[in-house]
Amino acid sequence: MSLEPATVGAIVPAAGRGERFRGATPKALVPIRGRPLVQHALEAIHRVDEVVAIVVVGPAHVLDAMRELVAAARLDKVTAVIAGGADRQASVARGLEALPAAADLVLIHDGARPCVTPGLVRAVVAAAATAGAATAAVPIEDTVKRGEDGWVTSTLDRTQLYRVQTPQAFHRAVLERAHREALRSGFHGTDDAALVEQLGHPVRLVAGDAGNLKVTVPEDLAVAEALLGRGGGPADAVRVGLGFDAHRFAGGRRLILGGVEIPWPRGLDGWSDADVVAHAVMDALLGAAGCGDIGRHFPPGDPAYAGADSLQLLGRVRDLLASRGWRAAHVDVVIMAQAPRLAPYVPAMQASLARVLRLDGSAVNLKATTLEGMGALGREEGIAAQAVATLAPLPAVGRSE
Ligand code: CTP
Ligand code: MG
Numbered sequence: 001m002s003l004e005p006a007t008v009g010a011i012v013p014a015a016g017r018g019e020r021f022r023g024a025t026p027k028a029l030v031p032i033r034g035r036p037l038v039q040h041a042l043e044a045i046h047r048v049d050e051v052v053a054i055v056v057v058g059p060a061h062v063l064d065a066m067r068e069l070v071a072a073a074r075l076d077k078v079t080a081v082i083a084g085g086a087d088r089q090a091s092v093a094r095g096l097e098a099l100p101a102a103a104d105l106v107l108i109h110d111g112a113r114p115c116v117t118p119g120l121v122r123a124v125v126a127a128a129a130t131a132g133a134a135t136a137a138v139p140i141e142d143t144v145k146r147g148e149d150g151w152v153t154s155t156l157d158r159t160q161l162y163r164v165q166t167p168q169a170f171h172r173a174v175l176e177r178a179h180r181e182a183l184r185s186g187f188h189g190t191d192d193a194a195l196v197e198q199l200g201h202p203v204r205l206v207a208g209d210a211g212n213l214k215v216t217v218p219e220d221l222a223v224a225e226a227l228l229g230r231g232g233g234p235a236d237a238v239r240v241g242l243g244f245d246a247h248r249f250a251g252g253r254r255l256i257l258g259g260v261e262i263p264w265p266r267g268l269d270g271w272s273d274a275d276v277v278a279h280a281v282m283d284a285l286l287g288a289a290g291c292g293d294i295g296r297h298f299p300p301g302d303p304a305y306a307g308a309d310s311l312q313l314l315g316r317v318r319d320l321l322a323s324r325g326w327r328a329a330h331v332d333v334v335i336m337a338q339a340p341r342l343a344p345y346v347p348a349m350q351a352s353l354a355r356v357l358r359l360d361g362s363a364v365n366l367k368a369t370t371l372e373g374m375g376a377l378g379r380e381e382g383i384a385a386q387a388v389a390t391l392a393p394l395p396a397v398g399r400s401e
Pocket of ligand 1: 012091111
């Protein structure tokens with residue numbers, strides 16, 4: 001196997017309860033730099049060519065959310081998203097059963113370690129291909145002592161001590177035997193290498209990365225976020241989105257723009273309140289977050305949205321973005337209307353959009369233009385609006401509460 005490039009199947013255990021993290025959201029789904037925690041590890045593994053399949057093991061009650069993030073992030077090597085077991089070992093065992101038969105080398109990486117690099121994954125895979133078993137590990141830098149009842153009993157030789165991380169990788173046959181044997185003997189290990197050690201099989205140490213931390217307690221989130229930003233930060237530290245909407249005039253309807261009712265003999269036709277300004281802003285926000293468009297989230301024809309107040313829908317878009325770790329930083333809108341004259345209403349529209357988006361008034365810019373009589377809008381057949389929105393990551397601290 002060492003001469004052939006390995007066919008790697010990856011298992012990402014992310015089914016823990018996150019008890020030490022103490023968050024309302026399952027730890028794996030807590031947003032960090034605009035993406036759920038587990039997505040960072042998945043993306044790093046996905047970039048490794050040898051990896052042909054990934055099995056994600058999650059908490060049973062959020063599998064749909066996990067499948068959604070896998071689809072949205074186009075992680076098309078993910079072959080299964082399955083429910084975990086009572087402990088990590090049981091979760092990995094389930095992952096192993098779900099792994100496609102083609103995988104002859106198994107990579108295991110905790111969903112709670114978002115800062116892993118494709119380079120470290122490759123290094124562990126390469127070592128396991130030759131040695132049969134390998135784990136990332138870092139030498140201990142602190143002096144380590146044994147203690148009892150508050151007293152030092154001895155000082156250990158730290159030159160022989162390592163902090164063990166994931167990724168770990170194994171010949172599939174070795175790992176399957178190790179799990180079978182552990183199940184038979186009732187052995188419980190906190191990592192998979194421990195199970196392989198029980199077989200008497202050697203495990204190769206691969207130089208890990210001190211930055212490959214496991215998010216365990218809430219304080220770890222800010223550290224992981226900073227580490228993920230090393231080298232100037234990812235391209236998505238800021239996102240921009242574009243939105244456009246147009247509605248026809250119709251009699252017997254109120255004219256609502258930017259949440260403000262404008263006195264005018266005709267309103268705009270549409271399923272909701274037909275607020276083109278709010279709709280363009282929502283599409284810009286959803287676009288920036290990579291979340292599709294309003295039609296996907298609030299389908300026209302759905303009785304739930306008949307006559308809906310678009311500002312309320314805008315509030316829901318704001319909350320959706322927050323759940324993905326984003327906040328609106330700035331919105332700019334141009335309204336295309338031959339009539340009525342909108343300038344007198346611009347401050348009120350700005351204020352209502354800013355209130356819903358929890359922005360300072362100066363971060364919402366609105367302007368209106370006529371069409372010089374050109375085209376359908378120029379003939380006063382309707383009103384259109386265009387918006388751009390900028391998103392910034394929500395600060396990590398306090399987000400899990
Ligand atoms: N894990 C799992 N299934 C379990 C327990 C843990 O898949 N039954 C996963 C976790 O989701 C995590 C990894 O194993 O990605 C390492 O576990 P840990 O950091 O301890 O996470 P939790 O078990 O979620 O946290 P805690 O121990 O604080 O509850
Ligand atoms: Mg745990």
